[in-house]
Amino acid sequence: MVSWPSVIPRRWLPAPLLAAALTLVVFPATSEGQQGRPRLAGEAADASSRSAKKERVPLADWYRGPVRYLLRRSEEKEFRSLRNDAARALFIRDFWRSRDPDPRTPENEARLAFWQRVADANHLFNESARPGWMTDRGRIHILLGAPNDTQEDLNFQVPGRRLGGRGLLRWIYHGKVLTGRHEPTFVVAFVVDESGEWRLTDDAILSSVYFDPLSVKALQETSPLLARLESALADSVTDLGAALDLGRMTTPADETPLIDTVSTETFYGAIPLSARWDFYPGAGDGRTLAVVTVFVKRAELASPASGADPRPLILGKLEGATGERVDLGEGSFSPAEENAGLSPERILLFQARTLARPGTYRAYVGLFDTISYHAGSHKATLEVPDLSTGRLAISPITPLSALRPVTRRADVGYTLPFILGDLRVLPRDRAAFPRSEGLMLYFQFTVPPAQKASRLEMRFFRREGESLVPAGSPQITDDPSPVQGWSFPLAGWPAGNYRLVVTLTGQEDSQTATQHLDFEVTAE
Known part of the structure; x- marks a missing residue:
């Protein structure tokens, strides 16, 4: 006993x-911890946390540079309508701020990654008289990153060309999230033009995953590559890698369909994870503070080439029985500082918080490894308690x-x-x-x-x-x-x-x- x-x-x-x-x-x-509780991050923006970096090009010409690959048409139209550098500087600051994956850090990781890819493109694709970022290969490298596999045949005769144009290059991207609308393997094809430069081709045969150079004519034509590429880049549900690189998952209009995939799609290379929801008194308006913590083993995530700790994209949502919906978009989840340097068998923690009305909810959390393109999800039915002060x-x-x-x-x-x-x-x-x-x-x-x-x-x-x-x-x-x-x-x-x-x-x-x-x- x-x-x-x-x-x-x-x-x-x-x-x-x-x-x-x-x-x-x-x-x-x-x-201080009980009275005058601050609002949640996201309820109030910290407008003075960061100043825009000075651009090296005349501000009026900023949209002509590499950022043209990220600019939406509406953004370009708005920027070109500005009449002074002060307004342009504010636009540039807000442009990058909206794409900042973690506003609490001193640097904008998305901006740094973008300009690193631009620098890599200038270094890798320097055969042309133009800067590397302006070449077709440079553009795809900036948008999609380096391919997983490469196929190259310098003696390949492009069908339909009698003079020059000998050579075929295929960049293959594996492991994208499958939604039923696109194949999980995506191919971008380039051919050599008469000037000797690699050009993006819209030939659906050459960019097909089933391409066979010995039986080109036997392949059936599908949709042109440029149309498929545009669809993939614009579809943040289908092609997570492209959407991440485009920075198109920070506005509600773009991230809502991606969050929806957490509950509706099946993923290749599923990553096992768990999540728990905890609830505490809210801000005094009848809503409850909901805190969700995601747990995933370090070994399940691919390591960046830099050796840094993994930073997966995590999204979530709450769907109430009465139709109320709360989205936890890109940037909502932050890693625990204790994640740094953990061994592969240790558990990484990521956390987000929001406010929700008391009631019954279906809760969804989705994790996307932006290096391996594997994903995992967690679903639960929650009862958000009434913890109002009354x-x-x-x-x-x-x-x-x-x-x-x-x-x-x-x-x-x-x-x-x-x-x-x-x-x-x-x-x-x-x-x-x-x-x-x-x-x-x-x-x-x-x-x-x-x-x-x-x-x-x-x-x-x-x-x-x-x-x-x-x-x-x-x-x-x-x-x-x-x-x-x-x-x-x-x-x-x-x-x-x-x-x-x-x-x-x-x-x-x-x-x-x-x-x-x-x-x-x-x-x-």
């Missing part, structure tokens, strides 16, 4: 008893892998990922705790206006078959803080399944709220 010690605050224990006792550490919330309620209890105070005062709040108030909170994908790591958890509660909670009681039970057997003495806290972060050592706990029951009592003893967490203690 196990003798369960009482739950006593660590600071009150004599040193010899410290290691044996079931202790706790409580991180109280600051008043009632006595406890948020669902979040199991954690790490819990510690925020070290930078500027980070305190509710806008940054993995930070809640003045605590850094890393959720655990499942409520299973090795004895060596201890039990860590986090929750919040709300009370009616002009009232406060009088008592918080926490009771542990061990599951034995269908029964719950009390484990240890209850922990009672008078006049508790609305934010509760706990850490319990598990040394001496038998491996098995447990339940924690939390009961909150209001000023009126008849008013109570309860919440529970089922968890497992493992040997290691």
